[in-house]
Amino acid sequence: MRPLQFLVILSGLLVALFAVQRPAPQGDIFAAIPAGQRVRFAQITEPELYAAKLAHGRAAPRHAVGLFGNSRAVMVGANDLGTATGRFFNYAIPGGSFRTSVALAEDLARAGKLPKIVLISLDHLEIQFDGNPNTRRVGDWLRRVSRDAAAGISRTDIGARASLRAIWRHIYVGYGGMARYFNAEQLAAGLRWHLSDNGVQAWWNGSPRAGGSGYRHDGSRASAKPGKSRELGPIPAAASAVLVEFLREDLRRLAALQRRGARIIVYESPLHAASFERASRRPAPHATVMRAAFLRGCNRLGLECHGQGAATAVAAAAGWRDATHPPAMALAAYLSALIARAPAKRPNEGAREEGARRRGARTAGPAQ
Amino acid sequence: MIFNDLAFLFIFLPTVLAVFFLPPLRGLRPWTLLAASFVFYGLSGLEHAVALAAGIVWVYLVSGRTGAEGNKWRLTAAIALPALALVYYKYTGFLIASVLGIEASASKEFSLFRDVVLPAGISFFTFQLIAFAIDRYRGDIPTVPRFGLFALYVSFFPQLVAGPILRYHEIAEPLHGLRAFRLEANAAARAVAFIALGLAAKVLIADTLHHYIAGWRAEPGALGSVTALYVLFAYSFQIYFDFYGYSLVAIGLGLLFGFSFPDNFRRPYEALNPREFWRRWHRTLSYWIRDYLYLPLGGNERYRRNIIIIFAACGLWHGAGWTFIIWGLYHAILVLGYSAGAKGWDKLPRLAQIALTFVLVSAGWTLFMFDFSGIAAFARSLAGLGAAPLAGPGLEHWAFLALAATICFVPSFEAMARRAGDAARASLLRAGAYAFLSVAVMVFIDRSQDFIYFRF
Numbered sequence: 001m002r003p004l005q006f007l008v009i010l011s012g013l014l015v016a017l018f019a020v021q022r023p024a025p026q027g028d029i030f031a032a033i034p035a036g037q038r039v040r041f042a043q044i045t046e047p048e049l050y051a052a053k054l055a056h057g058r059a060a061p062r063h064a065v066g067l068f069g070n071s072r073a074v075m076v077g078a079n080d081l082g083t084a085t086g087r088f089f090n091y092a093i094p095g096g097s098f099r100t101s102v103a104l105a106e107d108l109a110r111a112g113k114l115p116k117i118v119l120i121s122l123d124h125l126e127i128q129f130d131g132n133p134n135t136r137r138v139g140d141w142l143r144r145v146s147r148d149a150a151a152g153i154s155r156t157d158i159g160a161r162a163s164l165r166a167i168w169r170h171i172y173v174g175y176g177g178m179a180r181y182f183n184a185e186q187l188a189a190g191l192r193w194h195l196s197d198n199g200v201q202a203w204w205n206g207s208p209r210a211g212g213s214g215y216r217h218d219g220s221r222a223s224a225k226p227g228k229s230r231e232l233g234p235i236p237a238a239a240s241a242v243l244v245e246f247l248r249e250d251l252r253r254l255a256a257l258q259r260r261g262a263r264i265i266v267y268e269s270p271l272h273a274a275s276f277e278r279a280s281r282r283p284a285p286h287a288t289v290m291r292a293a294f295l296r297g298c299n300r301l302g303l304e305c306h307g308q309g310a311a312t313a314v315a316a317a318a319g320w321r322d323a324t325h326p327p328a329m330a331l332a333a334y335l336s337a338l339i340a341r342a343p344a345k346r347p348n349e350g351a352r353e354e355g356a357r358r359r360g361a362r363t364a365g366p367a368q
Numbered sequence: 369m370i371f372n373d374l375a376f377l378f379i380f381l382p383t384v385l386a387v388f389f390l391p392p393l394r395g396l397r398p399w400t401l402l403a404a405s406f407v408f409y410g411l412s413g414l415e416h417a418v419a420l421a422a423g424i425v426w427v428y429l430v431s432g433r434t435g436a437e438g439n440k441w442r443l444t445a446a447i448a449l450p451a452l453a454l455v456y457y458k459y460t461g462f463l464i465a466s467v468l469g470i471e472a473s474a475s476k477e478f479s480l481f482r483d484v485v486l487p488a489g490i491s492f493f494t495f496q497l498i499a500f501a502i503d504r505y506r507g508d509i510p511t512v513p514r515f516g517l518f519a520l521y522v523s524f525f526p527q528l529v530a531g532p533i534l535r536y537h538e539i540a541e542p543l544h545g546l547r548a549f550r551l552e553a554n555a556a557a558r559a560v561a562f563i564a565l566g567l568a569a570k571v572l573i574a575d576t577l578h579h580y581i582a583g584w585r586a587e588p589g590a591l592g593s594v595t596a597l598y599v600l601f602a603y604s605f606q607i608y609f610d611f612y613g614y615s616l617v618a619i620g621l622g623l624l625f626g627f628s629f630p631d632n633f634r635r636p637y638e639a640l641n642p643r644e645f646w647r648r649w650h651r652t653l654s655y656w657i658r659d660y661l662y663l664p665l666g667g668n669e670r671y672r673r674n675i676i677i678i679f680a681a682c683g684l685w686h687g688a689g690w691t692f693i694i695w696g697l698y699h700a701i702l703v704l705g706y707s708a709g710a711k712g713w714d715k716l717p718r719l720a721q722i723a724l725t726f727v728l729v730s731a732g733w734t735l736f737m738f739d740f741s742g743i744a745a746f747a748r749s750l751a752g753l754g755a756a757p758l759a760g761p762g763l764e765h766w767a768f769l770a771l772a773a774t775i776c777f778v779p780s781f782e783a784m785a786r787r788a789g790d791a792a793r794a795s796l797l798r799a800g801a802y803a804f805l806s807v808a809v810m811v812f813i814d815r816s817q818d819f820i821y822f823r824f
Binding site for chain 1: 800
């Protein structure tokens, strides 16, 4: 055989492999879930869920409240929050990061559908979970890479080092996204999708059920059973991973969204009591520094931000799945309390620094 | 890094090939490959790459000097450091727990002797270092290679972690000719075929068998006798396709850079007797042991004693544990038994000889699969005394085992790969078949396991 022939045929087969994959959901796969029931999604990946929730947000009337985050927030439903059906949607993407939440909020804002109140879960800084949004669109990926690269060049407060680290993480995420296509189950799901009627039900794994785990029509996912006690032990301090330069940058992006008429509340995700106690007594030094930077940034930008200390009631609640995944009701009660607080005043463009200084004490997060 | 990983296939290998064949960097080819090899190895642990580098520098400093020929002190010194490193990394835990009988401490504090992480392939590259030192002592390498070429001989990534175990003279010519090397189309085609077939052997056959029997292996005492028999033979094919697949990929990768590695396998399960098996299975290890251990011990002059010593050493080379040593002694008994009864054995029909050898070798692999209690439980299951047997293999399992056996005994992957280099033969169809096989490997690669021989 000739190597060129091999390479051409191999390239063709790889293109075919990509073409056979199930496209990201374009329709609203949540709207069809009957109220009070839940559905498991078949082989859904993080970028596909992102696309699905974005599609729902675009299709539905603008929500009053939207909750963004990952598996540490996805369990909260409209009922838990006491919000009327249709006024709340849970935009949390399990596996996603804070950056994913910011990107999804921006995508919704571009469509004019950013919820009026945006609650965003920032993973507790002792966990040090960071990452870039995962997408199936090469264009979106390139746009995000170039934006972070440009930030490193043009912004002295970000710098080349942080920018390079962010780009490396984009490459890592991009590679992971590509590698996901090389999977027999994904290929089978793609073939099934092409052979089915391609309706939203093609994403469902079985019929809607009244119980068990699965997604509800409000975007939330019914939580699993509470964890065994050994999984609730104090989590160890994680090595530094969050890029604080980009955390500040993401807060600036949120502030820009807030100026467009949304109320944005960012909270540090709660920890179970044992971990909370460990994090309070012996916090990782980098987590403390990052929390201070987070709260300072929020202060300056006029965002409502809440550090770990605000969630003490959640920490003591029963029914935690593990040390970082709280029970839905307790988290919902906490979030309701945050919404009920008087919103922080927003600074004028011209007097931002002065306004931020005056409001310093009003931001809720306690300093560590 | 490992071969059965998309990052290796899509990022590492294309990058190395691109840099290697970049015309302005032609003069730096040995260094390109050396750097790539250390990246390849260092990605699994920087400390291990340092250990590898230390071994290379040490052996070169001691044996690479003029005057190493016939100098016993230099030979001893050259071998001492890599041998000690091998003992430290591989045998410390075994020596402390099994030989000295010291109980492992429950302390969570780091222990220099308990928390040892075995560097991948240390047994392989240590043997290459020792081979170089002995060959220098014997005068078989009269001209000392440049340091970069010696370092590349030891660390070359296609054969670094699981062989084939090379002698310096086997690759001296391509090493020195790296700068002038041109990849011909037929060699590239053969390389592609070797890599595709090797990965298919590993990912599609060995790993499928692994997934089939993993559940049963976890419960060796809860199997019916038929299930136990299935596990025995399935593991036999698994370990063969696992290591054979690795060796094929190594040969293919070598070809891409101008190296022609020796075959490590010659249809071992077609061996007519246990002695012949060792001329077909892991040949580069067998010949290493013959040349650097068996013959210096006196070879056939003290046959029985030497066979026992070399097979015990062979077992110990495979792993730090009594089961491995017993596995080696088991093969010594097989070889000695065959030698004693060769006249009778050789009169058996050819098929019976092959079947008997295969069954005896397969029975020996149980020492790789289980610890002593597992072996006892598995033996009970084989005898039909298993407790509450798990559900046995279904039609799919038997069909796949039959397929694996057919692939093992019927086609020759080496011949197929060599035919792939012939441009005149059904070129397009062949290219399509290899491309399809490659994509099939990629689709299943995410469930692939580490190569079994990485542990050794």
